[in-house]
Amino acid sequence: MSDDIITGSCHCGAVRYEITRPKGATACNCSICRRLAALWVYAPPVKGRVIAEPDATIAYAWGDKELAFHTCKTCGATTHWASLIDDRFAVNLRLADDPDIVATTRVRHFDGADSWTFLD
Numbered sequence: 514m515s516d517d518i519i520t521g522s523c524h525c526g527a528v529r530y531e532i533t534r535p536k537g538a539t540a541c542n543c544s545i546c547r548r549l550a551a552l553w554v555y556a557p558p559v560k561g562r563v564i565a566e567p568d569a570t571i572a573y574a575w576g577d578k579e580l581a582f583h584t585c586k587t588c589g590a591t592t593h594w595a596s597l598i599d600d601r602f603a604v605n606l607r608l609a610d611d612p613d614i615v616a617t618t619r620v621r622h623f624d625g626a627d628s629w630t631f632l633d
Contacts, residue, residue, distance in 0.1 A: 521608040523590035527569045528583070530593065530604045532561030538606045538618050543625030545575070545582065549591045552606040552620060561604065563593050 522529040538552040546553070554561075563583075570583035574597060582594045595602040606615055622632040 519606075519614055520610045521592075521604060521606070522610065523585035523588050523592050523608060525585060525588040525590075527587050528563065528565040528585045528590075528592040530561060530563050530608075532556065532559045532604055535559045535606075535618060538615075538620050539623050540620050541623045541625040546625060549582070549605075550607070551591060552615065552618075553594075553603040554606050555603045556601065561602075563595075563602065563604065565592075 517534040519532050519534055520529065521532075532554055535554045536558075538554050540552055541547070569586060570592065571586055572581040572583050572595075574581040579596060579598050580594045581597055582591055584591045590608060591605055592608060593602055593604045606618065609615060624630055624632050
């Protein structure tokens with residue numbers, strides 16, 4: 514990874530992530546993302562990793578069962594999702610250690626509830 518690394522974690526610190534600085538994040542309005550109020554940063558294109566003990570999260574998969582949303586067992590923060598069919602994952606940028614990262618990152622709005630297109 515490059516020197517421009519963003520770190521983040523759940524509230525208690527049991528689940529952490531490191532990612533390269535993204536060009537942007539996505540706010541989705543599908544039924545789960547709007548309830549989570551997450552800002553997703555996808556890998557790829559960023560490079561990153563989730564750092565946690567194997568049993569640190571509760572995974573929730575629904576619908577087509579292609580993604581599992583991970584929530585910390587201890588503090589309840591939704592930290593990331595992981596694909597169940599390949600190596601893709603996304604982290605919740607709202608959990609960045611430096612809150613200014615959110616303010617300085619372009620956010621694209623995705624209509625996951627209806628048209629499956631970006632709204633900007």
